[in-house]
Amino acid sequence: xxxxxxxxxxxxxxxxxxxxxxxxxxxxxxxxxxxxxxxxxxxxxxxxxxxxxxxxxxxxxxxxxxxxxxxxxxxxxxxxxxxxxxxxxxxxxxxxxxxxxxxxxxxxxxxxxxxxxxxxxxxxxxxxxxxxxxxxxxxxxxxxxxxxxxxxxxxxxxxxxxxxxxxxxxxxxxxxxxxxxxxxxxxxxxxxxxxxxxxxxxxxxxxxxxxx
Numbered sequence: 001x002x003x004x005x006x007x008x009x010x011x012x013x014x015x016x017x018x019x020x021x022x023x024x025x026x027x028x029x030x031x032x033x034x035x036x037x038x039x040x041x042x043x044x045x046x047x048x049x050x051x052x053x054x055x056x057x058x059x060x061x062x063x064x065x066x067x068x069x070x071x072x073x074x075x076x077x078x079x080x081x082x083x084x085x086x087x088x089x090x091x092x093x094x095x096x097x098x099x100x101x102x103x104x105x106x107x108x109x110x111x112x113x114x115x116x117x118x119x120x121x122x123x124x125x126x127x128x129x130x131x132x133x134x135x136x137x138x139x140x141x142x143x144x145x146x147x148x149x150x151x152x153x154x155x156x157x158x159x160x161x162x163x164x165x166x167x168x169x170x171x172x173x174x175x176x177x178x179x180x181x182x183x184x185x186x187x188x189x190x191x192x193x194x195x196x197x198x199x200x201x202x203x204x205x206x207x208x209x210x211x212x
Contacts, residue, residue: 056107063103070182071095074175098141105137123191131183139176142168 047055072095079089114133115126143164150160164172193201 060103060107063106064099066186067099067102068096070179071098074178078171094145098138098145101141102134102137106134109133123188123195126191127184127188130187131180134183134187135176135180138179139172142172142175 072092075089075092075095082089109130115129118126118129143161146164146168147157147160150156150158150163153159155163189201196204
């Protein structure tokens, strides 16, 4: 009796071992076949040439609008000040031209990597650096403006520079100083937008936030 029970137990264990081997043979391997990459997968997510052009034109337009409003307001300020001394001032067209040119210079500065080497520094550094550099460009534009005036009035380059030195040197310094402080928030928001990512700053300012 005992011998029969032992033999039956051995038979059951043997069958269980065979069943486990068969199950292991039919089990799906733990190394799935890698999926083949989708066509043009590396190109997905990249903007097209048309999208890049639209993006750059949009940025340029925003820069022009900001600078035109600022230089226009500064032109009105000069008009009001000069009106106290009965001096007429209607030179508003130069504000728009200056905005168009300076916005292009800012775009070229970004393209050429004007703030190269400052990417890993606090935003304080590239903001002040760009504000200072482009304030100098504003001063240069004012010098060129007086040179053109001298040429148009037959006084030549020397006459235009003499007029700037005699009548507008302090106004030029004040203009560069005001421009410098006006450029600080302008470039601060631009640098912040780079850190936050494309469109993130815009959504924070112009999209409705969901209440927590």
